[in-house]
Amino acid sequence: xxxxxxxxxxxxxxxxxxxxxxxxxxxxxxxxxxxxxxxxxxxxxxxxxxxxxxxxxxxxxxxxxxxxxxxxxxxxxxxxxxxxxxxxxxxxxxxxxxxxxxxxxxxxxxxxxxxxxxxxxxxxxxxxxxxxxxxxxxxxxxxxxxxxxxxxxxxxxxxxxxxxxxxxxxxxxxxxxxxxxxxxxxxxxxxxxxxxxxxxxxxxxxxxxxxxxxxxxxxxxxxxxxxxxxxxxxxxxxxxxxxxxxxxxxxxxxxxxxxxxxxxxxxxxxxxxxxxxxxx
Amino acid sequence: xxxxxxxxxxxxxxxxxxxxxxxxxxxxxxxxxxxxxxxxxxxxxxxxxxxxxxxxxxxxxxxxxxxxxxxxxxxxxxxxxxxxxxxxxxxxxxxxxxxxxxxxxxxxxxxxxxxxxxxxxxxxxxxxxxxxxxxxxxxxxxxxxxxxxxxxxxxxxxxxxxxxxxxxxxxxxxxxxxxxxxxxxxxxxxxxxxxxxxxxxxxxxxxxxxxxxxxxxxxxxxxxxxxxxxxxxxxxxxxxxxxxxxxxxxxxxxxxxxxxxxxxxxxxxxxxxxxxxxxxxxxxxxxxxxxxxxxxxxx
Amino acid sequence: xxxxxxxxxxxxxxxxxxxxxxxxxxxxxxxxxxxxxxxxxxxxxxxxxxxxxxxxxxxxxxxxxxxxxxxxxxxxxxxxxxxxxxxxxxxxxxxxxxxxxxxxxxxxxxxxxxxxxxxxxxxxxxxxxxxxxxxxxxxxxxxxxxxxxxxxxxxxxxxxxxxxxxxxxxxxxxxxxxxxxxxxxxxxxxxxxxxxxxxxxxxxxxxxxxxxxxxxxxxxxxxxxxxxxxxxxxxxxxxxxxxxxxxxxxxxxxxxxxxxxxxxxxxxxxxxxxxxxxxxxxxxxxxxxxxxxxxxxxxxxxxxxxxxxxxxxxxxxxxx
Numbered sequence: 001x002x003x004x005x006x007x008x009x010x011x012x013x014x015x016x017x018x019x020x021x022x023x024x025x026x027x028x029x030x031x032x033x034x035x036x037x038x039x040x041x042x043x044x045x046x047x048x049x050x051x052x053x054x055x056x057x058x059x060x061x062x063x064x065x066x067x068x069x070x071x072x073x074x075x076x077x078x079x080x081x082x083x084x085x086x087x088x089x090x091x092x093x094x095x096x097x098x099x100x101x102x103x104x105x106x107x108x109x110x111x112x113x114x115x116x117x118x119x120x121x122x123x124x125x126x127x128x129x130x131x132x133x134x135x136x137x138x139x140x141x142x143x144x145x146x147x148x149x150x151x152x153x154x155x156x157x158x159x160x161x162x163x164x165x166x167x168x169x170x171x172x173x174x175x176x177x178x179x180x181x182x183x184x185x186x187x188x189x190x191x192x193x194x195x196x197x198x199x200x201x202x203x204x205x206x207x208x209x210x211x212x213x214x215x216x217x218x219x220x221x222x223x224x225x226x227x228x229x230x231x232x233x234x235x236x237x238x239x240x241x242x243x244x245x246x247x248x249x250x251x252x253x254x255x256x257x258x259x260x261x262x263x264x265x266x267x268x269x270x271x272x273x274x275x276x277x278x279x280x
Numbered sequence: 281x282x283x284x285x286x287x288x289x290x291x292x293x294x295x296x297x298x299x300x301x302x303x304x305x306x307x308x309x310x311x312x313x314x315x316x317x318x319x320x321x322x323x324x325x326x327x328x329x330x331x332x333x334x335x336x337x338x339x340x341x342x343x344x345x346x347x348x349x350x351x352x353x354x355x356x357x358x359x360x361x362x363x364x365x366x367x368x369x370x371x372x373x374x375x376x377x378x379x380x381x382x383x384x385x386x387x388x389x390x391x392x393x394x395x396x397x398x399x400x401x402x403x404x405x406x407x408x409x410x411x412x413x414x415x416x417x418x419x420x421x422x423x424x425x426x427x428x429x430x431x432x433x434x435x436x437x438x439x440x441x442x443x444x445x446x447x448x449x450x451x452x453x454x455x456x457x458x459x460x461x462x463x464x465x466x467x468x469x470x471x472x473x474x475x476x477x478x479x480x481x482x483x484x485x486x487x488x489x490x491x492x493x494x495x496x497x498x499x500x501x502x503x504x505x506x507x508x509x510x511x512x513x514x515x516x517x518x519x520x521x522x523x524x525x526x527x528x529x530x531x532x533x534x535x536x537x538x539x540x541x542x543x544x545x546x547x548x549x550x551x552x553x554x555x556x557x558x559x560x561x562x563x564x565x566x567x568x569x570x571x572x573x574x575x576x577x578x579x
Numbered sequence: 580x581x582x583x584x585x586x587x588x589x590x591x592x593x594x595x596x597x598x599x600x601x602x603x604x605x606x607x608x609x610x611x612x613x614x615x616x617x618x619x620x621x622x623x624x625x626x627x628x629x630x631x632x633x634x635x636x637x638x639x640x641x642x643x644x645x646x647x648x649x650x651x652x653x654x655x656x657x658x659x660x661x662x663x664x665x666x667x668x669x670x671x672x673x674x675x676x677x678x679x680x681x682x683x684x685x686x687x688x689x690x691x692x693x694x695x696x697x698x699x700x701x702x703x704x705x706x707x708x709x710x711x712x713x714x715x716x717x718x719x720x721x722x723x724x725x726x727x728x729x730x731x732x733x734x735x736x737x738x739x740x741x742x743x744x745x746x747x748x749x750x751x752x753x754x755x756x757x758x759x760x761x762x763x764x765x766x767x768x769x770x771x772x773x774x775x776x777x778x779x780x781x782x783x784x785x786x787x788x789x790x791x792x793x794x795x796x797x798x799x800x801x802x803x804x805x806x807x808x809x810x811x812x813x814x815x816x817x818x819x820x821x822x823x824x825x826x827x828x829x830x831x832x833x834x835x836x837x838x839x840x841x842x843x844x845x846x847x848x849x850x851x852x853x854x855x856x857x858x859x860x861x862x863x864x865x866x867x868x869x870x871x872x873x874x875x876x877x878x879x880x881x882x883x884x885x886x887x888x889x890x891x892x893x894x895x896x897x898x899x
Contacts, residue, residue, distance in 0.1 A: 018303075058803055083807075091805035098803075103796040107895060108818050118804045152894045168804070309713075414590075418597030421878040422871060423837030426855055430605055430867045433859040510722055514841055517724050518856065533725065540732055547732070551725035558720035566716070 005175055005208065006032035006055070011069030013050055016062060024050045026232040028069070034175065037202065037209045039223035039240070041216055041255065043272070047232040048212045052178050056090045057081075074175075092122040095169035099181040101161035105153035111137075112149035115168045122172040136167040139204075141197055159190040163197065170201060176208045183218065195222060217259045220244055228252045231278075300495070303571040310567020316560035323373055324380040331377070342366065342525050350543050360545040362535055368545060371527035372553050378528045379557060382443055382512040383505040389447025391501055394454025395490075401455065402462020409459070420452050428511055429520060437520045446508050454500050461493035495572040502565035506558035513554050529554050583890060591883050595876060602872035603645045605864065648868060657865050666869040670851060677850035680843070681835050683770035684777060688831055689824055691774070692781020699782065700789035700820075701812060711782070718779035723838050727772050727845045734768075741765075743847040769846045773838055777831045784823035792820045821892065828885040832878045 013025040025047040032038050040048040053059050055071055057078060071078040073093065081089065098104045106114060115133045119126055126132050130149075137145035140163040153161055162182060169177055179198065183191035195218055202209055211223055219226060219240060226243050228236040228251065236249040247253045254272045304310055345365030353360045359368040401412040431445045515521035516530025524531055529550040536546025639647070651657040657666045695715070699708045741747045746762050792798065793816050801815045802808075836852070843852035851870060858866035 056803070058799065087805045087807055089805070090803055096800070096803040098796065098800065100796055104800045106797040106801070106815055106819070108893065117806070121805055154895050165800075172804075414593055415597050415601075418594045418601060418875070418879075421594065421598055421833060421875040421882070422601065423833045423835075423840075423874050423878070425834075425837030426840050426852070426874065427837075427871060429840060429855070429859055430871060434605065434862060434864065434867070506720060510720075513722050514724060517722075518841065518844070518859075520859070533728070537728075540728065541736065544732065547725070547728055551722060551729070554722045554725065555717070555720050558722075559716060562716050562720050 002034045002036070004031050005034045005074050007070070007072040008051075008055075009070040009072075011051065011054060011071065012067040013047070013054055013059070013069075014065045014067055016065060024064075024232055025054070028229075028234050030227055030234065030237060032176065032208055032210065035206050035208055036225065037211065037223045038225045038227060039211045039213060039219040040227045040229060041213055041219060042229035043214050043255075045231070046229040048229050049180050051229070052096075052180055052210060052212055055176075055178065056094050056096075057086060058090070058096075088122075091118055091169075091172050091174065093174055094176045094178060095172055095174035096178045096180065097162065097165045097169050097182050100185050101158060101165050102153070102185075104165060105161060107153055110150050110152055111156070111164050115149070115164070115171055118168050119171050132171065133167075136171040137164070139170070139201065140164070140167045141193075142167070158186050159193060162186065162190075162194055166194075166197065166201070170205065170207070173205075174207055176210060178210045178212070180212045181214070182211075184213070184215075191218070198222070215259075216244075216255050228255065300572045304567055307567040307570065309563055310571070313560045313563030313567065316556065317564055320376055320380060320557055320560065324377040327374055327377040331374075342527075350539060352543075353545055359549045360543065362532065362543070362546055363539060366527075368532065368549060371532055372529065372550055374527045375529040375532065375550065375553065376557070378439070378522055378526065379509045379512060379554075382439065382446070382522075383508045383557075383561075386443045386446040386450070386508040386512075387501050387504040389444060390449075390451040390504060391454055391497065392451075393447065394451035395458050395497070397451065398455035398458025398460075399462060399490075402459035402466065405463070405466070409463075412455075413459070416452050416455055419449075422449075424449050425511060425514060429515065429518065432515060432520050437515070437523060439522050442512060442515060442521065446511050450504060450507065453504075454497060457496050457500060458490075458493055461490075461496075465492060496569075499565055499569045499572065502561060502568055506561040506565075509554065509558055509561070584887065587883060587886055591879055594879055598875045598879065599649055599872060600645070602868050602875065603648055605868050605871060607641065648865075651865075652869055652872065657869055666866050669854060669866065670869060670873055673849060673851045673854050676848065677836075677839065677852065679766055680770055680773070680839060680848065680850055681832070683766055684773040684835050684839075685828065685831055687770060687774035688777030688781050688835075689827060691778040692827070693785055693821070693824060695778065695782035696785025697789060697817065699786040700793075703786075703790055708786075712786075715779040715782050718775050719783075721775060723772060723776065724841045724845060726775065727769070727842055730768075730772060731845060765846075765848075769839075769842045769848055773835055773842050776838070777827075777835060781823070781827050781831070784827060785820065788820040788823045789816055792816045795819070818892075822889075825885045825888050825892070828888075829878075829882040832881045833875075836874050836878065 008028055008030050011025055011028040012023070015022040015024050028047070028051050030038070040051065042048045050059065050064070054066060055073075055078065057066075059066070066079065069079075073089065076085075078086075078089070105111075112130070112133050115136065116129045119129050119132050123132075133149055134145045137149055142148055142160060142163055148156075148160075153164070156164065166182075182198070183194050186194065198209065198211075199222060209223075211219070213219065223240055226237065226240050227234055228243070228249065230249075230251045236243065236247065236252045243252060244256060247256055251272070258272065343366060345361070347365065348357070348361050349363055349365040351357055351361045357367045357369065359372065361367055362371070397412060397416070401409045428445050428449055431448075432442055435441045435445065512521055512528065513530035513533075516528045517534045519531075519534060521530050522528045524535075532550040533547055536543060536550075539546060648657065652667070658664060695711055699711045699715075702708045743765075746758070746765055789812075793812075798811060798816060801811045806815070839850060839852035840855055841852075842848070843850045844856050847853075851874065854866070855870050857863075858870065
């Protein structure tokens with residue numbers, strides 16, 4: 001039984017807008033063990049991205065406000081961390097990749113300089129930074145890495161940009177990789193490649209992965225545990241196989257039903273009936 | 281455990297105009313500036329009316345009194361007198377009327393030209409658009425004040441000419457705005473829907489496209505007034521503005537040029553008036569711009 | 580890159596053509612009577628008027644007049660009504676002084692505008708930002724001639740400092756360093772006042788640009804990487820926010836050259852602005868046409884250089 005590296009208890013996050021307040025996350029509680037893969041599934045607005053960003057306090061305050069809750073990383077209370085402790089946490093222990101790789105990389109700096117920046121920050125002991133950059137670009141499957149690293153982000157395809165993001169995140173050797181909808185903005189074929197890449201990297205380097213997605217389809221075969229979020233609350237959590245086999249909550253059932261089946265006889269794709277769910 | 285969302289303090293108004301107004305109201309600086317603009321407008325209007333009726337207030341701005349010339353601010357002449365004994369305060373109040381008139385009407389002229397040119401350019405597109413936009417680019421290369429000065433000097437410095445020339449030189453910003461609005465909306469689905477329903481070109485322009493552009497056009501208009509006021513003041517200062525004995529802020533300063541070392545009040549007060557007027561319009565315009573910006577980036 | 584440059588040059592030529600047409604139309608503004616001495620002046624004989632009209636081709640149709648004026652302008656034959664000297668010569672005399680003044684004002688506007696804008700964005704919403712914002716608005720609203728006058732009074736009255744012209748009379752007797760400083764002072768005075776509005780306008784644009792850049796995704800990535808706020812701000816956000824500096828060149832140049840007319844007048848600075856003012860007084864319309872044309876052409880050149888600068892700063896443009 002590997003040790004628990006992340007503990008989230010009763011996390012409540014509000015967004016204070018000019019005319020109203022939105023409760024984005026209501027009492028989220030879950031654990032993450034070292035090397036484990038956890039998927040957080042839900043539709044847009046369910047609070048999954050907000051939860052993930054909150055782990056390193058990356059949410060803009062204001063308008064966000066963490067009303068209450070505890071986030072313990074390796075025993076340390078994230079809410080009480082100083083600015084410099086947070087900076088070591090971000091990227092060094094918990095690294096992120098985001099949904100839109102084309103806008104998540106700085107357009108005026110080369111790939112090399114952006115990855116090197118991260119390496120120099122979190123791994124000051126590395127002497128040959130360039131070699132390290134090449135090594136990681138290779139690891140994520142970028143051909144001709146030594147040449148490609150001098151490219152600018154806009155010169156790369158969407159799939160390659162995401163690989164660069166992954167390389168940049170992993171080059172700091174984090175304990176947890178948070179992947180926020182990593183394949184949503186990509187072509188379906190590229191989606192599969194990226195998910196395969198993430199799987200093999202996980203095997204190779206052993207970091208824990210939190211995968212955030214609205215697509216239950218990519219969850220099975222990748223994540224060992226699943227968290228289902230609906231309107232800010234965790235409505236169900238457990239081992240993936242179990243949830244897929246016997247979902248307890250109506251929403252989970254609806255989500256699973258939405259996965260298009262090749263052999264289905266239905267003429268229409270299923271959608272989710274929110275009104276019925278809210279009433280339940 | 282909270283099960284219901286807390287009641288919002290105020291329900292948001294339904295229309296974009298209503299929301300913008302609420303945001304504007306919340307900006308204290310903007311509101312103060314708008315109040316100042318209103319005050320200036322009232323002063324201008326009052327003077328206009330009094331002028332028509334032949335009643336001087338508080339003193340006749342044209343009444344010369346050589347025994348009281350070049351007096352510093354005192355109890356009778358709150359801001360002093362000029363070289364002909366005229367009361368500076370009255371002349372400044374009188375100048376308000378000129379400046380605001382030039383400001384508003386010149387902006388109106390430039391708006392009119394800008395909207396027409398921008399609409400034609402955006403609606404027809406292709407080479408018409410290309411040619412017009414190159415002409416606009418070329419016009420924007422001209423140092424505006426010098427162009428205005430040249431034109432006014434050659435045409436003759438009447439208030440009509442000044443307004444016309446300033447308007448003729450300042451429409452480029454509006455034209456670009458309107459054109460951009462037309463280009464984006466021309467192909468938008470709801471304009472296509474309107475066309476499919478058989479609406480004629482004119483109606484589409486006026487009922488659909490222009491209302492969308494109204495807000496930024498209004499902002500440009502408000503921000504254009506101080507430009508016109510400053511241009512007019514500059515012209516008057518050089519002697520090419522509205523001619524004496526009519527008082528304008530610029531020519532009070534111009535008259536004061538010769539007495540600069542003895543009568544600082546002739547330079548200071550009219551300048552403050554110009555500054556105050558321009559500042560009020562700029563602040564109002566900026567607050568307005570922030571209020572109408574469709575902050576889609578906001579949350 | 581070369582296609583970009585070539586395209587831009589061709590565009591500039593087209594714009595130059597339009598500029599020449601607009602400049603020409605100034606001539607047509609003189610309603611019926613371009614004579615500097617007035618239509619009905621009895622002292623001037625019909626013969627003199629006829630010669631004048633012929634000389635300036637005033638009886639020909641408009642497009643021919645345009646051709647004549649342009650030909651004369653470019654061959655240096657366009658002559659001032661006032662003193663018969665070729666207009667281009669007169670302009671060339673004043674050009675260096677004007678360039679120094681306006682480029683100085685431009686440099687001041689861009690550099691101080693950048694600093695103030697960045698400062699305001701760094702502390703957005705808090706007291707330092709509010710103060711600099713209000714100050715910026717006041718500066719934009721200040722009438723240039725008014726400030727010049729007040730400054731002139733103050734300096735002459737209280738500090739006995741010479742401000743007119745390009746140098747103090749008698750400075751030739753001083754040593755090299757003093758001459759240089761003297762000239763520097765005589766340019767910096769009017770340039771600074773000219774730049775006041777420019778600094779304020781630039782700072783607003785830079786501030787807005789930085790605040791908008793800070794909302795971009797790659798800023799979130801930079802923070803997620805663990806970078807400290809200063810690095811995020813100055814290394815990641817700043818370089819993406821300086822576009823307004825370059826568009827500012829295009830915007831500021833016409834305003835600066837235009838504003839220089841009055842300022843050069845007050846400080847008796849012998850630049851094109853002063854020439855322009857004198858030409859306006861005399862209704863010397865060949866000079867006026869040429870001046871408007873030349874100044875607009877200079878702005879056009881500035882814009883062209885600015886566009887080329889874009890390519891240097893933004894790799895996305897460069898590699899098109």
